[in-house]
Amino acid sequence: MSGFTLTPVETKPLSFTLPVVGAAGAFVGLFVGTAHGSGFMGIVLGAVILMALAMIALKGLGLDKEKATRWGIIVLFVVVGWFFAALPGLVLGALFGWFFSWFIFWIGEGRYRANLPPYLTPGQVLWHYSFRVICGAIFIFLITPILVVMPLSFNAQDFFTFTPEMLRFDPAGYSLKHYEDFFTSTGWQQALRNSLSIAPMATVLSVGFGTLAAIGLSQPHVPFRRAIMAILISPMIVPLIISAAGMYFFYSRVGLQGTYMGVVLAHAALGIPFVIITVTATLVGFDRSLTRAAANMGADPLTTFFRVQMPLILPGVISGGLFAFITSFDEVVVVLFVGSANQQTLPWRMFTGLREQISPTILAVATILVVISICLLTTLEYLRRRSERLRGLSPG
Amino acid sequence: MSDTTHTGPVLAADGTPLKRSLRRALRAQKMRALALIAPLLIFVLLTFIAPIADMLFRSVENQIVGRTLPMTVEELRDWDGTGTPDESVYRALYFDLFLAVEAKEHTKLGSRLNYEESGISSMFRTTGRDVDNIGKVYQKAIEKVNPAFGEGAFWYDMMSGGQGAEGNERLLSNQIGRLEGLESATFSGEIGFVPGAEIYKILPNTTRAYTAFAAFTVFLDNDVVAEEDPWEAVYPALLLDLSEPAAADALASYQGPGAQELRDLAAQLDSLPAVDMTAALIESNKDWLRTGYWEVIKTYSPPYTTGYFLNAIDMEKTTDGIALRSDDERIYGILFKRTMFMSLVITFSCIALGYPIAWIMANLPARSANLLMILVLLPFWTSLLVRTSAWKIMLQQQGVINDVLVWLGLVADESRLVMINNQFGTIVAMTHILLPFMILPMYSVMQTIPTSYLRAAKSLGANNWTAFWRVYFPQSVPGIGAGSILVFILAIGYYITPEIVGGTTGTFISNRIAYHISSSLNWGLGAALGSILLAVVMVLYYAYDKIVGIDNVKLG
Numbered sequence: 001m002s003g004f005t006l007t008p009v010e011t012k013p014l015s016f017t018l019p020v021v022g023a024a025g026a027f028v029g030l031f032v033g034t035a036h037g038s039g040f041m042g043i044v045l046g047a048v049i050l051m052a053l054a055m056i057a058l059k060g061l062g063l064d065k066e067k068a069t070r071w072g073i074i075v076l077f078v079v080v081g082w083f084f085a086a087l088p089g090l091v092l093g094a095l096f097g098w099f100f101s102w103f104i105f106w107i108g109e110g111r112y113r114a115n116l117p118p119y120l121t122p123g124q125v126l127w128h129y130s131f132r133v134i135c136g137a138i139f140i141f142l143i144t145p146i147l148v149v150m151p152l153s154f155n156a157q158d159f160f161t162f163t164p165e166m167l168r169f170d171p172a173g174y175s176l177k178h179y180e181d182f183f184t185s186t187g188w189q190q191a192l193r194n195s196l197s198i199a200p201m202a203t204v205l206s207v208g209f210g211t212l213a214a215i216g217l218s219q220p221h222v223p224f225r226r227a228i229m230a231i232l233i234s235p236m237i238v239p240l241i242i243s244a245a246g247m248y249f250f251y252s253r254v255g256l257q258g259t260y261m262g263v264v265l266a267h268a269a270l271g272i273p274f275v276i277i278t279v280t281a282t283l284v285g286f287d288r289s290l291t292r293a294a295a296n297m298g299a300d301p302l303t304t305f306f307r308v309q310m311p312l313i314l315p316g317v318i319s320g321g322l323f324a325f326i327t328s329f330d331e332v333v334v335v336l337f338v339g340s341a342n343q344q345t346l347p348w349r350m351f352t353g354l355r356e357q358i359s360p361t362i363l364a365v366a367t368i369l370v371v372i373s374i375c376l377l378t379t380l381e382y383l384r385r386r387s388e389r390l391r392g393l394s395p396g
Numbered sequence: 397m398s399d400t401t402h403t404g405p406v407l408a409a410d411g412t413p414l415k416r417s418l419r420r421a422l423r424a425q426k427m428r429a430l431a432l433i434a435p436l437l438i439f440v441l442l443t444f445i446a447p448i449a450d451m452l453f454r455s456v457e458n459q460i461v462g463r464t465l466p467m468t469v470e471e472l473r474d475w476d477g478t479g480t481p482d483e484s485v486y487r488a489l490y491f492d493l494f495l496a497v498e499a500k501e502h503t504k505l506g507s508r509l510n511y512e513e514s515g516i517s518s519m520f521r522t523t524g525r526d527v528d529n530i531g532k533v534y535q536k537a538i539e540k541v542n543p544a545f546g547e548g549a550f551w552y553d554m555m556s557g558g559q560g561a562e563g564n565e566r567l568l569s570n571q572i573g574r575l576e577g578l579e580s581a582t583f584s585g586e587i588g589f590v591p592g593a594e595i596y597k598i599l600p601n602t603t604r605a606y607t608a609f610a611a612f613t614v615f616l617d618n619d620v621v622a623e624e625d626p627w628e629a630v631y632p633a634l635l636l637d638l639s640e641p642a643a644a645d646a647l648a649s650y651q652g653p654g655a656q657e658l659r660d661l662a663a664q665l666d667s668l669p670a671v672d673m674t675a676a677l678i679e680s681n682k683d684w685l686r687t688g689y690w691e692v693i694k695t696y697s698p699p700y701t702t703g704y705f706l707n708a709i710d711m712e713k714t715t716d717g718i719a720l721r722s723d724d725e726r727i728y729g730i731l732f733k734r735t736m737f738m739s740l741v742i743t744f745s746c747i748a749l750g751y752p753i754a755w756i757m758a759n760l761p762a763r764s765a766n767l768l769m770i771l772v773l774l775p776f777w778t779s780l781l782v783r784t785s786a787w788k789i790m791l792q793q794q795g796v797i798n799d800v801l802v803w804l805g806l807v808a809d810e811s812r813l814v815m816i817n818n819q820f821g822t823i824v825a826m827t828h829i830l831l832p833f834m835i836l837p838m839y840s841v842m843q844t845i846p847t848s849y850l851r852a853a854k855s856l857g858a859n860n861w862t863a864f865w866r867v868y869f870p871q872s873v874p875g876i877g878a879g880s881i882l883v884f885i886l887a888i889g890y891y892i893t894p895e896i897v898g899g900t901t902g903t904f905i906s907n908r909i910a911y912h913i914s915s916s917l918n919w920g921l922g923a924a925l926g927s928i929l930l931a932v933v934m935v936l937y938y939a940y941d942k943i944v945g946i947d948n949v950k951l952g
Binding site: 039159162216239265336 | 429431436440441443445446447451749771772773774778780781789792795796799806828860888889896910914923929933
């Protein structure tokens with residue numbers, strides 16, 4: 001929220017506030033009602049209760065007691081929630097209480113107009129907020145699946161579902177046994193070791209070759225630039241199953257199929273496009289006069305590269321490396337075909353586990369991987385800002 | 397400060413014409429750039445492009461028939477395709493098959509031809525077990541006449557033509573080459589045997605069969621030729637050669653080792669069983685009578701074939717040329733159509749869900765937009781398998797969505813929704829997985845559209861819809877285009893997610909390719925399906941390059 005208001009806020013008449021708040025109450029009431037037998041009762045009760053609350057809050061108690069009123073509503077909802085469904089009901093009650101205590105004042109006091117231009121028609125205001133709700137729903141769609149995995153990984157049972165104990169927040173329903181399984185099982189540990197020995201090698205190869213080539217590609221006069229670029233980017237575009245099939249055929253011809261080297265080479269090839277893209281993007285903003293200046297002052301090309309050019313494009317190189325690493329670390333299809341049982345990686349094990357649905361250890365691994373990807377994402381974001389700062393752009 | 401009186405070419409400091417000096421500098425620059433690119437280019441060509449080329453090659457390669465049955469293919473060329481081929485074809489088949497059985501390659505050929513016509517595989521397998529017995533009949537008869545024919549050393553002397561005889565090196569290298577083709581290996585070195593040139597003229601079939609035996613003994617069994625008894629196949633070959641009218645005359649003047657024994661044997665030819673390979677093979681398996689099977693062998697005898705591609709588009713070669721398969725055998729057309737349809741649905745869902753997100757991120761202040769960006773990038777960075785397993789948890793019948801619906805009373809406990817192992821599951825999971833690829837290009841395009849355009853349109857009297865549809869939307873189309881092509885390309889070749897949440901109705905063509913490569917082992921068909929998919933992707937890639945430019949791909 002910005003510090004100033006675009007439109008002066010004015011209290012809305014009850015003839016507007018009550019139906020809106022009532023409708024919201026009816027909507028929530030519908031779900032509570034169906035869950036307890038009668039949807040119709042839920043709608044009526046929800047609307048009536050919310051309208052009554054709004055009436056009391058806005059007219060009875062007034063604005064100067066806003067804080068106390070809001071806490072009162074939250075407590076009321078918590079108690080009702082507890083009455084209906086014990087601990088989960090309490091949590092839901094707190095959430096709904098918090099939302100409605102805010103919603104009543106937001107609507108009743110007309111605060112929703114504060115950050116909108118004054119010339120908007122009511123229809124436009126409604127659309128503005130409906131649009132936000134739609135976007136919110138899409139964000140929920142994006143993020144929920146990832147969030148759902150995490151609590152399930154602490155499941156005390158060997159199920160892929162929430163057990164009643166878990167929903168009751170009963171400590172007996174939770175355990176670390178899947179994590180324990182992951183850290184003690186030789187199969188998973190071997191898979192982790194394989195992943196950790198393949199990915200860095202592949203990353204080194206693709207970053208090494210990729211950075212050199214990106215520098216070459218960013219020179220002003222490169223013959224067949226477009227064609228070369230198309231070839232170098234193609235591992236990203238060609239469907240993985242086709243790359244995997246081709247590599248399987250070809251690598252078994254040359255004796256690389258089923259070897260560590262074969263998997264590393266395959267993964268390096270898949271990581272190269274990412275390095276090329278990120279490093280060339282960094283080089284676009286690179287000031288070529290810097291290398292000329294360095295040469296002018298007597299630095300040989302190698303010194304120029306390592307002391308002048310490299311520090312400046314390093315963020316791009318590192319983020320390309322991260323991309324290459326995650327590509328290899330996350331890759332299943334190619335390793336399934338090119339690798340043998342000795343190269344079984346973490347994703348491979350997860351894939352077979354998922355197909356046969358053996359144990360929720362997969363979910364523990366998934367949670368660990370999500371945490372790793374959050375770390376990587378943070379690193380990348382930091383690098384991006386640093387690179388923009390170095391190039392004199394303000395961090396957007 | 398130009399010198400107008402100077403008419404010659406402009407010179408550089410060292411006296412060379414400036415033009416040439418510049419051109420040289422430019423060339424040096426180009427070479428330097430190429431030298432930097434070269435290592436990676438070679439790396440990608442070797443590790444990635446070569447495998448793709450290999451796959452394309454495998455989709456038309458069909459050397460197995462010609463390699464395993466070279467003489468049969470040769471003889472079949474004259475067959476007109478009606479009835480059964482004549483005895484010469486069956487004879488060639490017997491000798492070809494004998495070597496193939498020794499090398500254990502006949503089952504491979506059987507399974508290869510079985511892809512075209514089921515049943516052939518078992519025909520090759522049963523006859524493969526019988527080839528020894530077929531030859532043994534003649535061996536016993538010949539050994540009864542003269543036991544010397546049962547001795548390895550005798551055969552060795554006879555076939556090599558004795559010490560110092562002129563050898564037929566060409567026959568030897570021919571047979572070694574055949575063995576190399578069969579075993580997909582290279583053999584080199586002396587084998588301690590060279591077929592005699594003279595004996596070859598008299599007994600061509602026998603010498604050929606014996607030479608094949610000799611090469612096999614040395615290279616695959618690692619034994620000494622002279623010490624081993626020959627294969628059963630040389631006996632029918634010997635009888636065949638001796639029954640040639642010209643053989644008796646040639647033998648009469650032959651002086652090499654074994655000449656006398658051969659003359660004696662030829663004299664008793666009438667008491668020996670006649671070679672009838674047609675009968676022998678048909679007795680082993682009646683299917684050798686089938687015209688259809690012989691047609692398949694003949695059709696697939698050239699080293700390259702369009703058969704796999706025809707198969708991949710539900711067509712087959714018949715006697716009347718190329719025709720569509722019968723309705724119940726068509727699966728790939730349906731699969732391709734389904735892949736296309738589902739990829740389109742996924743692309744459109746991504747547009748529908750991605751557009752609002754990209755819009756709101758482009759129109760919010762930078763700080764909030766960055767926060768939302770993290771919500772988009774987090775799934776993007778999360779392991780594909782994590783997201784797929786998450787969807788499995790969400791969508792299954794005891795899953796989160798069903799639980800919530802039951803808890804809310806919207807769905808009865810006994811009629812939980814089936815949302816997984818069907819098309820719906822695949823579409824939902826893949827839309828989620830590919831959504832960031834749609835949002836990111838859309839966002840980068842929408843960021844460049846000034847918000848004042850919309851306000852200007854409205855102040856000029858456009859209503860909300862007109863302002864959006866006539867002013868904003870056209871400017872955002874490049875973003876939609878870029879995102880759509882990217883999502884479509886990625887969707888069309890997806891393997892992991894459909895495999896896990898797709899069941900049987902929600903799988904893509906890529907699942908079929910994987911099946912052919914790892915389970916049914918019909919590599920050629922897998923490669924042909926892959927080539928078709930690759931062609932589609934390449935066309936889209938070209939379009940993407942033309943519309944967006946591959947340099948403009950952005951990653952987060």
